[in-house]
Amino acid sequence: MPQQSLPAGIKVIFVDWHGVLTGDPFWVSILQNPWHPLHQQLTNAAETLFTQKKDMVRDWMRGNLTANQIVATLKVTPSLEFPPDYLIRKLVEDCQLMQINGPLNQFLQEARKAGIMIVLATDNMDCFHEAIQRARQQTPISTQQKLCETTSFVTAAQLFDDILCSSEQRVLKRENPQRFFSDWLNRHSFDFSDALLLDDLEINCNAFRSSGGTAIQITLEALESTPAVVALEFMT
Structure with missing residues (x-):
């Protein structure tokens, strides 16, 4: 331009x-850190979400779906070292990064x-x-x-x-x-x-x-x- x-x-x-x-991206501390225990799982899940489920993403952006509902569809299984709401919290917290x-x-x-x-x-x-x-x-x-x-x-x-x-x-x-x-x-x-x-x-x-x-x-x-x-x- x-x-x-x-x-x-x-x-x-x-x-x-x-x-x-x-x-x-969202979850920057996980997606851009190959040593994070959830890196590969979440990388694959996020790619599927944002490239193959665009209608769902648009509904999320319209406020028709919540972050909780989206995370529930990802099928990422954190180990017991992570709290149950870890991916939800990181969605918000990682924006600061x-x-x-x-x-x-x-x-x-x-x-x-x-x-x-x-x-x-x-x-x-x-x-x-x-x-x-x-x-x-x-x-x-x-x-x-x-x-x-x-x-x-x-x-x-x-x-x-x-x-x-x-x-x-x-x-x-x-x-x-x-x-x-x-x-x-x-x-x-x-x-x-x-x-x-x-x-x-x-x-x-x-x-x-x-x-x-x-x-x-x-x-x-x-x-x-x-x-x-x-x-x-x-x-x-």
């Missing part, structure tokens, strides 16, 4: 999570300083919503502002003025952008024309544009290979 200017009149930026701010793209986080901070609201708009699960709300109540270890390759989950959580998560909205962004975004926009006396969506999926961008908003398709891979893509200039 080439460097470009923010459209004039933007009052809120809706930013996606997975594929834009981070690429880290996700690393956020630093340059994009910096850009969003600058946008916020310029008076633009920043709202996380994510097709995501109940466990993620719980984790991000917990993180917003915490204080980052350091508040020093500097440009780094990655930013911690807790630090990034402080950036958002609000959270829109599909498991709470009970709909995915692409399915009904009016239902997903309109209540929030109306509460702040905004319209879609006041809003910009940063999302990695073209289908989400097109749905947002069809409702009158501006959308930029942006991927984590592009951000990491060309950090300058987040050097968007403000039109004031």
Whole structure:
């Protein structure tokens, strides 16, 4: 994506999570640790879930299924050294280990300083919503502002003025952008024309544009290979 200017009149930026701010998975402490006793079992189960049971995953993101119900389908059998709710707890706790793209986080901070609201708009699960709300109540270890390759989950959580998560909205962004975004926009006396969506999926961008908003398709891979893509200039 080439460097470009923010459209004039933007009052809120809706930013996606997975594929834009981070690429880290759930259960990161297990899936990315080959020495963990549950690594192989959970790796196989997670791959099956996210590649072969996409309808179930979408129902999870819509809030029609809970994390408990999903974990019950995985058929992962932890040994007695692990508590019964171990995989459920790690779903939430491991979100704290996700690393956020630093340059994009910096850009969003600058946008916020310029008076633009920043709202996380994510097709995501109940466990993620719980984790991000917990993180917003915490204080980052350091508040020093500097440009780094990655930013911690807790630090990034402080950036958002609000959270829109599909498991709470009970709909995915692409399915009904009016239902997903309109209540929030109306509460702040905004319209879609006041809003910009940063999302990695073209289908989400097109749905947002069809409702009158501006959308930029942006991927984590592009951000990491060309950090300058987040050097968007403000039109004031």
